[in-house]
Amino acid sequence: MIELKDITYKNDGKIILDKITFSVKENEKIVLLGINGVGKSTLLKIVNGLIFPSDGRYYYEGQEITEKKLKDKVFNKFFRKNVAMLFQNPDIMIFNPTVYDEIAFGLKQFDFDKIDERVNYWADIFGISKYLNKSPFDLSGGEKQKVCLASILAIEPKVLLLDEPTSNLDPKTTGWLIDFLNELSITMIITTHNLSMAGELADRTVVLGENHRVLYDGKVEDFLKDKDLLIKANLVHIHKHRHNGIHHVHYHVHDWD
Numbered sequence: 669m670i671e672l673k674d675i676t677y678k679n680d681g682k683i684i685l686d687k688i689t690f691s692v693k694e695n696e697k698i699v700l701l702g703i704n705g706v707g708k709s710t711l712l713k714i715v716n717g718l719i720f721p722s723d724g725r726y727y728y729e730g731q732e733i734t735e736k737k738l739k740d741k742v743f744n745k746f747f748r749k750n751v752a753m754l755f756q757n758p759d760i761m762i763f764n765p766t767v768y769d770e771i772a773f774g775l776k777q778f779d780f781d782k783i784d785e786r787v788n789y790w791a792d793i794f795g796i797s798k799y800l801n802k803s804p805f806d807l808s809g810g811e812k813q814k815v816c817l818a819s820i821l822a823i824e825p826k827v828l829l830l831d832e833p834t835s836n837l838d839p840k841t842t843g844w845l846i847d848f849l850n851e852l853s854i855t856m857i858i859t860t861h862n863l864s865m866a867g868e869l870a871d872r873t874v875v876l877g878e879n880h881r882v883l884y885d886g887k888v889e890d891f892l893k894d895k896d897l898l899i900k901a902n903l904v905h906i907h908k909h910r911h912n913g914i915h916h917v918h919y920h921v922h923d924w925d
């Protein structure tokens with residue numbers, strides 16, 4: 669469904685992504701893992717057709733996604749309807765006066781019928797029905813995130829791109845979101861810099877290293893067992909200290925935000 673071939677992205681001559689190659693099958697879920705600055709958000713924006721690689725190719729359902737291709741109105745609508753992204757910061761997605769309008773917006777844009785019914789259905793799923801007539805700007809970070817996700821899922825995309833979706837959420841909402849995403853059977857790429865979160869989100873991970881290349885592509889559980897790779901990804905560090913005069917070495921997971 670998604671095929672990335674030697675994707676390189678440069679900004680002012682600086683390499684932000686270096687020859688990234690991997691594919692995602694229909695209904696497959698992957699976690700894009702790596703520490704801050706490795707290029708996760710940049711890669712999601714490429715997959716979302718918001719920016720374009722300096723080099724390499726991106727295919728969605730066998731069709732190469734280029735700036736020129738997305739200028740075609742019919743193709744653009746097809747692509748935008750099918751590939752949707754939840755940004756890390758919900759504030760940049762929200763722009764409608766009410767939560768109702770926020771969810772209805774995409775539905776109208778993509779010519780859905782029964783808009784009222786659909787808005788109510790998604791608001792109910794996300795537990796935000798009581799906010800439908802309120803301004804989304806007055807909601808908490810977690811509630812805004814839910815409004816954004818409801819608006820996106822309402823248009824029934826085939827691919828969902830989520831950029832650090834749990835980073836603004838409290839533990840309870842994080843747990844709810846993880847369960848919710850696990851039940852959804854659509855193609856997903858979820859980014860995180862949180863090692864403990866990776867295994868909760870998917871079985872497969874693509875790990876980007878500090879050299880902006882793919883460091884690992886495979887099962888999350890195998891990656892978590894590979895101390896050398898974890899250190900290479902800078903996701904853990906070796907911590908040496910003394911317990912009762914005895915030197916002790918262990919690994920610290922870099923999970924603090």
Ligand SMILES: Nc1ncnc2c1ncn2[C@@H]1O[C@H](COP(=O)(O)OP(=O)(O)O)[C@@H](O)[C@H]1O
Pocket residue numbers: 679684702703704705706707708709710711
């Ligand atoms: N618009 C931009 N202009 C200049 N540099 C950018 C821009 N966006 C991202 N970068 C740089 O690209 C690198 C990767 O960023 P990003 O994709 O946000 O990484 P991640 O999401 O993994 O933290 C970082 O070094 C960041 O400073």
Ligand SMILES: [Mg+2]
Pocket residue numbers: 708709710756831832
């Ligand atoms: Mg990011």
